[in-house]
Every structure is written in C-alpha cells, then in structure tokens.
Amino acid sequence: MARLSGWFSGLGKAASDALPVRTGGQSLSRTPSTPHRMPGFDQTLVWVTLALLMWGLIMVYSASVAMPDNPKFARYAHTHFLLRHVLSMAVAFVAAVLVFQIPMSTWEKLAPWLFVASLLLLILVLVPFIGKGVNGARRWISMGFMNFQPSELAKFAVLLYAADYMVRKMEVKERFFRAVMPMAVAIAVVGLLLLAEPDMGAFMVISVIAMGILFLGGVNARMFFVIAAVVVIAFGLMVMLSDWRRERIFAYLDPWSDKYSMGKGYQLSHSLIAFGRGEIFGVGLGGSIEKLHWLPEAHTDFLLAVIGEEFGLLGVLSVIGMFMWMTRRIMHIGRQSIALDRLFAGLVAQGVGIWMGFQAFINMGVNLGALPTKGLTLPLMSYGGSAILMNLIALAVVLRIDYENRTLMRGGRP
Numbered sequence: 001m002a003r004l005s006g007w008f009s010g011l012g013k014a015a016s017d018a019l020p021v022r023t024g025g026q027s028l029s030r031t032p033s034t035p036h037r038m039p040g041f042d043q044t045l046v047w048v049t050l051a052l053l054m055w056g057l058i059m060v061y062s063a064s065v066a067m068p069d070n071p072k073f074a075r076y077a078h079t080h081f082l083l084r085h086v087l088s089m090a091v092a093f094v095a096a097v098l099v100f101q102i103p104m105s106t107w108e109k110l111a112p113w114l115f116v117a118s119l120l121l122l123i124l125v126l127v128p129f130i131g132k133g134v135n136g137a138r139r140w141i142s143m144g145f146m147n148f149q150p151s152e153l154a155k156f157a158v159l160l161y162a163a164d165y166m167v168r169k170m171e172v173k174e175r176f177f178r179a180v181m182p183m184a185v186a187i188a189v190v191g192l193l194l195l196a197e198p199d200m201g202a203f204m205v206i207s208v209i210a211m212g213i214l215f216l217g218g219v220n221a222r223m224f225f226v227i228a229a230v231v232v233i234a235f236g237l238m239v240m241l242s243d244w245r246r247e248r249i250f251a252y253l254d255p256w257s258d259k260y261s262m263g264k265g266y267q268l269s270h271s272l273i274a275f276g277r278g279e280i281f282g283v284g285l286g287g288s289i290e291k292l293h294w295l296p297e298a299h300t301d302f303l304l305a306v307i308g309e310e311f312g313l314l315g316v317l318s319v320i321g322m323f324m325w326m327t328r329r330i331m332h333i334g335r336q337s338i339a340l341d342r343l344f345a346g347l348v349a350q351g352v353g354i355w356m357g358f359q360a361f362i363n364m365g366v367n368l369g370a371l372p373t374k375g376l377t378l379p380l381m382s383y384g385g386s387a388i389l390m391n392l393i394a395l396a397v398v399l400r401i402d403y404e405n406r407t408l409m410r411g412g413r414p
Helices: 002-018 043-064 080-100 104-124 150-168 176-195 200-216 221-240 243-253 266-278 303-339 343-367 385-409
Strands: 021-023 026-028 131-134 137-142
Touching (some): 043 303, 104 343, 104 385, 150 176, 176 221, 200 221, 200 343, 221 243, 266 343, 303 343, 303 385
Antiparallel strands (some): 131 137
C-alpha cells in the first residue's frame, strides 16, 4: 500500500507539472522555481565611479592639452598628462582589485600598523633629497613612474585607525580623557607633520574624517562639540598667525581688487570667469579659453572650472549630483554594516563617505568662490596619481564591506 501510494503521488505530481492549470480563462503552466541571485556588490556604485573616472580622464586631457605651449612645459608632449593619468588609473585599478580580496577582519588587524607606516612616510617626505618639492611645498616621494603623496595614504590610514580605535574604546566612549584624548594626540602629530610640508588642506580632511568617525561611533555630543570648537579655533589661529594664509582669506573676500586680482585672487577670479563663460550649456568640449594659460592648475585643483566652462551649469550639476549620490550610497552601506553588528566595517565605510563627500565639497566650494582657495583635488576626477590610487583603494574597501554585508544577509560567512 505504501508503494502504491507513493506511485500515485508521483504520478499526480508529474501530471500537474505537465498539464496547464486554468483559472478564470487563463492558462498557467507550472514552471520550476528559480532562486533570485543577489549581486555580490553594489554595481550602481561601480558604474558611477567609472563614469566619474572616465569624465575626469577626458577633462584632464582637455585642460592640459595646451600646457606644452607654455615655455615651462615645453619639453612635454601634448598627451603627457593624459598618458600619466591613464597609467595612474591602470595601477589604481589593479590595486583596487587586489584590495577587494582582503577581508575586513584583516584590515582591522592592520589598522595600527598602517597608521604607523603613514607617519613614517610623512617624516620621510620632509627629508632632503627624498621628498620632492613643487611650488614651495614638499609633499611627494618620487617612485619613477609616478610621484606618491604620503598625505593621501594618511587619510586612509587615519580612517582605518579611527574606526579600530572606536571599536576598542567602545566601553569608555563617554570618558573624554580615556576615549578622545589619545585620538586627539594622534591627529595632532599627523597635523604637525602635514603643516611642515605644508599641506593644510589634507590636515582639514583628516581632522573631519577623524571627528566624523568619533561622532558616528557614539562619542558624547557635548564632547564632540568641544572637540569641534577646539579644531575651529586651531585652524583660525593657523590662519591668523600665517601672513600668506591670511592674505588668501582677504583675496577670497575680494578677488577683483587691484591688490589681489593679479596675486592671491588670480586663480579664483579666472575660475569665476570660466563659470561665467559656460553659462547654462557650456561652450563645448575643448572650447575653454581659461585653460589656455589663464587659469593655473586647471587640470588639478580647478578642473571643475573647466567643466563649468565647457559643459555649463548642467555639467556642474551633473558632477555634484553624482558625488551626492555616491556619498549617500556609501553612508547607507556603512549603516547597513552597523545594523549587522559589524561596527568596524560600518565606521570605515562611513569614514570613506565623509572623505569623498567633504573633499568634493571643499574643491567645489573653492572653484565656485564659496570657500577660500585651498589645494585639494576633486576626488576621482582631478589629475594626480596617488589621489586616484587611494580613492580607488578606499572605494574597493567599501565594495568589500558591501559584499560581506550581502553574504551575511544570504546566510553565509564573510
């Protein structure tokens, strides 16, 4: 009887698979269910990153193609900066693919050592005959095929160290001297080394990254505002005690004056002229006049001004929109990781979001005349080998965090 029952049930199942079922005049065939596969990582984030990189590559070539006409760059070919930028992107892509393979548990163990390594490199760049100076600043170490900027590594290292620090200090996060003071001392040491280069822009970004991670990690709000006030006062004193930094502030307030229009306000005034020429739709790709030796550093710090001139208001809004979406998406990945009880990974992702969003905000504000001139590149787009390298490494870590989040949600182990 058991065998007969099993035979009839198997026959019934085969018949139901073969025969259509009619409901309300419609014929519905039974089809085998196929499980829905969740992508391994956020593909939209990858495409937005690639769009910014490709657009940046085109604009770097557009902004630098006429530079060899200047006697200062006469020995360079017209494609010099383009080819170096392509090489930097290739190196960065390989590094990003390798970094994606590293689990977040490994990054958590390496965080203190990477921070120490970044300090050693910041010291090394100040040593004569090792650090390379450009325009009075000693910020680079020559590696032959590219110039490496230790301050870019310091941003990433401080980010990892701050996230690891908050995980270790979670039980005493309400106590100022045990939770905040050691981190403040570490950032102060980094700041002194960066100001010796000098690179105040990188110090600002690193300070904001560290403060953001402390706040998101749960430091008492009153302590956070005390730290913020101390940082603001410290930067204010740096500006007031430095003649050339103070002149930059005055030039920002009135870049068209006779005193500053041909000096400290020269870059800003020509950046504003570029945006004015672009109007709504721009003058067209390659049609910029300001890049023809009028606007200094057009392919690095003031790339957005060339975008504004050639693509107009619509182009600038497109760039702003992509960075806003990217920052929001990275922060969401961080919140998702924290919700899965992965605090270190979540703080790292949110730290990368703060880094990309804040640096893009500063660069855009400088280009548009909303903020004083500061030497910070536009992430993923401006010319700069070490900046592109560390930007892609940071985003690869975010994609790894997203991958591990999705693996956990599918019931696997990261």
